[in-house]
């Protein structure tokens with residue numbers, strides 16, 4: 001079976017990128033990271049790509065007059081490198097409709113809450129955890145979804161719950177959620193690579209390993 005070609009879009013520290021690199025290096029998922037694209041020159045994620053000899057590129061929204069031109073540059077780069085699956089991993093820009101259309105149900109995003117809580121425009125990284133703590137939720141978590149034209153509105157692939165403790169700070173909650181993110185995102189890639197994700201409207205069905213449905217799926 002050929003590996004699927006994965007491009008990862010980043011803007012920051014890249015711990016999710018690192019988790020994906022580490023998991024894919026084990027070799028039991030038929031997927032390969034062929035490119036990392038950063039929207040920020042100084043993103044530490046780029047250092048991670050360099051260290052693992054992964055081709056990398058900086059494409060910044062501020063270098064373009066129009067958002068559509070930025071999106072087109074991203075799309076050109078993804079298509080040029082024959083990307084099969086796009087992973088947003090702490091990518092701070094919104095993808096334009098041309099990219100979403102071209103890669104329909106082939107772009108995933110990870111978000112550090114249980115969607116539809118604490119998500120949408122402007123809800124990013126630490127802010128998500130701050131809002132969850134302020135609200136007083138007892139459970140938070142993370143979500144992997146397909147990207148559609150909205151912000152955090154696409155069909156949900158996997159979610160994991162994380163307890164919120166009385167003495168949690170933004171930092172401690174973020175760390176606990178990130179641990180789950182690092183486990184969940186590679187699992188979603190594995191399911192995609194095995195052709196086991198079927199999207200129907202808002203719903204993503206996960207097919208069992210064999211057609212007789214013998215494997216029980218546990219998350």
Ligand code: GAR
Nearest residue numbers: 013014015016090110111112124125
């Ligand atoms: C992660 O927690 C990810 O879920 C979040 O940004 C962080 C990036 O961390 N993404 C969002 O908030 C998207 N709305 P990383 O750069 O260490 O992977």
